[in-house]
Amino acid sequence: MSESMHIIVKGRVQGVGFRAATQRQAVKLNLTGFVRNLANGDVEIVARGPDAALQQLLAWCHQGPRLAHVSHIGVGRCDNDEAFADFTIR
Known part of the structure; x- marks a missing residue:
């Protein structure tokens, strides 16, 4: 079953x-x-897929790239009905 997760990542997360x-x-x-940059310097992620894969993405977000x-990470489930064909950078 496919779930949706909304993640806000704070810190030095833009330009890296x-x-x-x-x-x-x-x-x-x-x-x-x-995934997209927000005007306040945060990064927003909306991801859809199996819960186990979403949890793996969330765990990865705590470190991010080098x-x-x-x-800080804010996370929640979302009722996003948008159909996504793939995972894009906006």
Whole structure:
């Protein structure tokens, strides 16, 4: 069964390759959805797929790519009805 997860990542997460690394990780986990920078410096992720894969993505987000420094992660389930064909950078 497919679940959806909404993640907000705070810290030094823009300008360090966080979106591209998130996309690679999500594709490896066969997730769909998107990642994007927010105006306040955070990164937003909406991902859809099996719960186990979503939990793996969430665990990865706590570290992120090498140059990132994650200070806080907000996470929740979302009722996003948007159909995603793949995982994209917005």
